[in-house]
Structures are given as C-alpha cells and as structure tokens.
Amino acid sequence: MSVKHRSLAFIDTNILLYAHDCDAGPKRVVAAQLLATLWEERRGIVSPQVLQEFLVNALRKLKTPLNLAQARDIVRSYGLWVTRDASVAHILRGLELMELTGYSFWDSQIIASAEAAGAESLYSEDMQDGQSIAGLIIRNPFN
DSSP states (O other): OOOOOOOOEEEOHHHHHHHTOTTOTHHHHHHHHHHHHHHHHTOEEBOHHHHHHHHHHHHHTSSSOOOHHHHHHHHHHHGGGBOOOOOHHHHHHHHHHHHHHOOOHHHHHHHHHHHHTTOSEEEOSSSOTTOEETTEEEEOTTO
16 A cells, blocks of 8 residues: 655745735635645645744735734644744755855745755745755746
8 A cells, every 4th residue: 555645835925924915816815725725635834934924024014914813823823834943054054045046045044944844845926936946846826
C-alpha cells in the first residue's frame, strides 16, 4: 500500500490579508478559496513573520481595518500552521537567498521559512510566478 504524498504550501502575507480584506474583491474570493482548500487538505504553512505582517496590515493599512478581536482570532487560527520559529541560521539563510535572488530581505526570509518548513510551493503575489528557488515553486494564485 502506498502513502499519498502531501505537498506542503507556504502562504505569504498578502494571500492571508486578501482572504480577510472585505474590500479586496475577486482577490478575496481566490485567496479565501485557496486557504479553505489548504485547511481541508492540511497542507498550509505560515511563519511568525507572516502572522506579524498580517496583524500590522490588517489593523492599520486595510481600507476597512479589522478590529483587534478579529485580527487576534485569525492569528490564533493560522498559528496552527506555524511549524517552526526563525533562528539566527534562518536569518543568515535569508541573507544568502537575498544575495542569490535579488529579492528584499523580508521576501528572502519568507523563502527561507518556506524552505525550512519543507514546503514545495510558496503562494505569493510579490514574487515571480513559476520561479523555482531553494526547492520551492513560486505560485501566484491570481494569475
């Protein structure tokens, strides 16, 4: 009997934010459907960085900001998707990836987190769709 392989998917902040932004229109629908599928299949991963960025943006930068209780509940829920915390080695790997890819430090930290968590895909709108980096395939769900 063979065991079915579960392809883990790392979610960048923008995807999580769109899914909970009532003003995001069609992007909200796409992001929410992606997250629902990953919940159902138990394949989603985020990092503490993603949750921190989500929290700041959800409370301060959305056209219709979430209230603190809503944002806290979302962070608590997606906290179940955090599989590891960053270490100094993780930060250094992010710097390595920054040098290799030309991405920003923060995007490189996202890539390092996805790599360390064993993800095979990274869903983000901020990086080049279809690009392969550190064993990950970048996927833009809005393309």
